Amino acid sequence: MEKTVKANEPSHASATQRAFFSTRRVTPFFPQTQYWTPAPHSIQRDPEQSGATGNPPAQPAFPAVTAPAQAPTLATPGPSQATAICGAWQTAPDRDIHSQCVFHVQFVEAMQQSRDNIRAVGTPYSTAIADFYNTLLAAVSSTNHPAPGRAVRYSYSNLSITVSSGVTLSVPNFELILEQDLSTTRSHGAILGHTLTLNEMPPLSTRSQAEIERTLYHEMIHFISGEIDQLNRTRRQAAAAGGPPAQIVHPEFDSATYAAFQPILETALEPVFLRALQQYAPTLDSQRMQPLATAYAGLQWVTWLTEAIARIEEAVYLARRAGRGFTQTDLTALPQAWLSTAPYWRNVHVTGTDLQTHITSEQPYITQNILPIVRQIQTEYLRHRP
């Protein structure tokens, strides 16, 4: 999660700023079901009721992701090295240092276990993700722990990620930031451009290794999908400039695959922003509200497309990890609490508790009008997923 990012965003973002914001991907921590109300049934959009932007494209069901022949064998960790590494700080006045050290060692051990599990689960992306974390972990020190207000940074250069046969991404620079942020409003993880920030808080004593593993997989899907999208964009531009026809790879991560959904989702989002401005920004010139709502809906698209993809891929990952497949029924049943969580909404005029209060009040509208479109985007992803 980007913490205070909303307050810093200009209300009229330039194209450059939009591109910059589009790289901000958030995974805030929140109770799993706090804001989510299950949809009573799957809602189909009626062609008669569609707006000027039209209907989603006719959409065949996605082929069910099959269950593995047997549940993957997950890593069984050896005894923690925390006591051996951190023992020197066990007595006063070093107890805080001792705790920070223990939290860090346990987190790194959970990362190592996650790397091995991700490899074992065997999705189309798991080898690439496990290899990438293996590279990152090789530089991570067990003894140099972060502390509140003091993050530890690791810089990498000239990395490459082989996503699939013939598709290798070059990553000239990458940074891993490990932090211990005690605020519960801070995220578990976030990827911003080529920087991955992981919060070692809360400690392993109050959350599971599986939660960290889920976050690591999710953030790396954000990263890979963004890189693939950029690669395809570059190839299209080269083709348009007279080069050979663009060879598009991994259409499931290509934003062009989802172009038809953009105006539909933006149209559905606009009223939420408009009502927020009317209620919580009454001093705004009322003439500005509709254009602002339109602009916010446009900014929302880039955030939500990548989030919809990362969420559904993560859900498939968790199903395979548990030895299950993933079907249309699973998609319909998937809680998508992020849709009702303020950090995923971009609105510089309405922020903080006002924004969350508004989003919560919009829950029925979101369930009826927005969730079905997000599910269609996710269906499209699963149709293209290798």
Ligand SMILES: [Zn+2]
């Ligand atoms: Zn995310």
